[in-house]
Amino acid sequence: MTRVGILYPGYSAEDDYKTFASRLDDVELPLVHTLMREDAHRVDALLDVGSEEVLSKGAEELSNAGIDSAVWACTSGSFVFGWDGARRQVQGVRDVVGVPASSTSFAFVHALRQLRLSRVAIAATYPDDVARHFERFLTEAGVTVLSLASHGIVTAAEVGRLDPDEALDFVISNDHPGADAVLVPDTALHSADLIDPMEALLGKTVLTANQVSIWEGLRLAGRCESRPGPGNLFRSGTSTVRDAFERR
Structure with missing residues (x-):
């Protein structure tokens, strides 16, 4: 059983991860809700949603979940920091959880390369x-x-x-x-x-976004073999892409 830890901001579509898990064999998606002080797709609010303080607290909770990889499952709360800022986010989460980590923004890049x-x-x-x-x-x-x-x-x-x-x-x-x-x-x-x-x-x-987040976690855990959907991405087989946040 592969356990991909999900850091998820606030409450909106977290049950989507249960639906995905039910359709993927031998996959569990333990999820930690991170703090969202203001629910707004606005740059200043998103910078707070993805701040080091918020992610570190969530990552600490996730580190006790026995996970194989971790994903900051927030596209807007990662890409608003720009490439280098999003890379620092990933490193910060990885330092706390002690397993490979990524974010949804990088997951889109890796999925396209795959x-x-x-x-x-x-x-x-x-x-x-x-x-x-x-x-x-x-x-x-x-x-x-x-x-x-x-x-x-x-x-x-x-x-x-x-x-x-x-x-x-x-x-x-x-x-x-x-x-x-x-x-x-x-x-x-x-x-x-x-x-x-x-x-x-x-x-x-x-x-x-939720699809690529889960795929990214499986890839980081070394479990991105071809599997039944949803979507072409999960059926695409083993990934050989290089982590974009480590080397462009």
């Missing part, structure tokens, strides 16, 4: 100014962003309550014909049951 995809469309639930930070993060990793759509939702709680049909329509409507994949970057969005339908409708890979 699948050998580099041209993407982004369907972000965030306001546009926050989503632009994700675009810059990906660009620094050598990813070509062909289009960026923002749903403009301010709070994670509201994203967590988003109707599945509305979420599906938003992603499908914001594909780009030249994109190899559509990226859906918010861990507050329930996505476990949406990935396969979205990929079937689009005829291409869809990567969601």
Whole structure:
């Protein structure tokens, strides 16, 4: 049994991890809720959500869970720090938990490298100014962003309550014909049951935040063999990608 520890900000779509775990063999996802003083997709609030103080406290709790790897499962709370700041986050978590660690922002980069995809469309639930930070993060990793759509939702709680049909329509409507994949970057969005339908409708890979977070944890634990979905990513086989936060 592989245990991937999840550091998850606040409360919104944490039950999505239970759904993913139920569909993945021999995987447990112990989850620790980290402090969210203000639920807002706003840069200043996100800098607090991903601060060293907050992550260290959560990592201390996670360090007692008998985990094989750890993931800071917050895309916006990592990419707003920029590449180097997000790398320092990962190092800080790793120092506390004592096992390999990463974050959702780096997980997207690693997943794209695993699948050998580099041209993407982004369907972000965030306001546009926050989503632009994700675009810059990906660009620094050598990813070509062909289009960026923002749903403009301010709070994670509201994203967590988003109707599945509305979420599906938003992603499908914001594909780009030249994109190899559509990226859906918010861990507050329930996505476990949406990935396969979205990929079937689009005829291409869809990567969601909770999906790549779990995949990243399995990769770090040395358990990224091909397995049943959800999505093309889990079926893609053993990863040979180099950790982007260690060497670009």
